[in-house]
Amino acid sequence: MPTGTKSISPSVKTAYMREYRARNREILRAYEREYRKKNPKIACSRGMRTRAKLRKQILNAYGNACACCGETTVQFLSLDHIHGDGAAHRREFGYKQLGSGGGEIYREVAKLGFPKDRFQLLCMSCNHSHGRYGYCPHKGRPTEPLVGRKKWNRTAKQNVITAYGGKCVCCDETALEFLSIDHINGQRRADETRHKGTYFYLWLKQQGYPKDIYQLLCMNCNFAEGHGGCPHKCPHKCPQQFTCTELAA
Numbered sequence: 093m094p095t096g097t098k099s100i101s102p103s104v105k106t107a108y109m110r111e112y113r114a115r116n117r118e119i120l121r122a123y124e125r126e127y128r129k130k131n132p133k134i135a136c137s138r139g140m141r142t143r144a145k146l147r148k149q150i151l152n153a154y155g156n157a158c159a160c161c162g163e164t165t166v167q168f169l170s171l172d173h174i175h176g177d178g179a180a181h182r183r184e185f186g187y188k189q190l191g192s193g194g195g196e197i198y199r200e201v202a203k204l205g206f207p208k209d210r211f212q213l214l215c216m217s218c219n220h221s222h223g224r225y226g227y228c229p230h231k232g233r234p235t236e237p238l239v240g241r242k243k244w245n246r247t248a249k250q251n252v253i254t255a256y257g258g259k260c261v262c263c264d265e266t267a268l269e270f271l272s273i274d275h276i277n278g279q280r281r282a283d284e285t286r287h288k289g290t291y292f293y294l295w296l297k298q299q300g301y302p303k304d305i306y307q308l309l310c311m312n313c314n315f316a317e318g319h320g321g322c323p324h325k326c327p328h329k330c331p332q333q334f335t336c337t338e339l340a341a
């Protein structure tokens with residue numbers, strides 16, 4: 093590009109760049125391949141855009157709403173394996189963790205023609221409740237009383253929820269099945285990591301339920317805060333009416 097670009101009109105500049113790219117296509121591609129190899133983390137942003145596009149297709153194909161509660165906020169929606177074979181499916185692609193391997197699974201679902209008998213959309217709260225408890229309170233709770241270990245777990249969680257105000261600090265959700273303890277500054281305390289599940293709840297009690305480090309969030313708000321990429325974190329707090337993190341996966 094000639095020097096003094098400031099005085100050149102934008103359309104001339106665009107035309108020049110287009111012509112430049114066409115002229116040097118092969119060189120630029122080779123450079124990009126090299127760059128991607130050297131900087132896998134940075135280079136994945138393009139992959140993320142492709143994935144976001146694919147995610148949009150998936151959301152459209154599956155009705156843009158949670159199959160359980162009708163939630164339509166895109167940041168809360170996740171693709172659910174109806175038959176509970178999500179973990180096995182992720183392993184097929186070499187992924188272990190929940191939420192990983194999304195891109196590959198999206199591609200596969202698109203290739204299969206968006207089968208409705210295998211996949212559905214669920215919001216993170218309904219998804220968590222189905223996975224963790226085997227039901228969702230939106231459809232009613234089991235009537236038989238909890239006994240033994242299950243009762244012990246439930247009581248400990250109920251106590252923590254009561255101590256932390258009984259509802260999601262973002263959206264006021266109160267259902268126990270949807271609520272989780274969130275680390276306000278995103279960091280785990282070193283002495284906390286030894287305490288898992290119900291032991292974590294009992295440990296919190298021992299610590300006197302510290303409010304400066306932990307808060308209650310529902311799974312939807314918790315997920316959005318962790319993955320939104322929006323400065324307002326949860327779409328509930330976003331003045332742009334849920335649009336500014338629309339492409340977040």
Ligand SMILES: [Zn+2]
Binds near residue numbers: 160162217
């Ligand atoms: Zn839902």
Ligand SMILES: [Zn+2]
Binds near residue numbers: 161217218228231
């Ligand atoms: Zn539900």
Ligand SMILES: [Zn+2]
Binds near residue numbers: 260263265309310312
């Ligand atoms: Zn919430």
Ligand SMILES: [Zn+2]
Binds near residue numbers: 312328
């Ligand atoms: Zn929220």
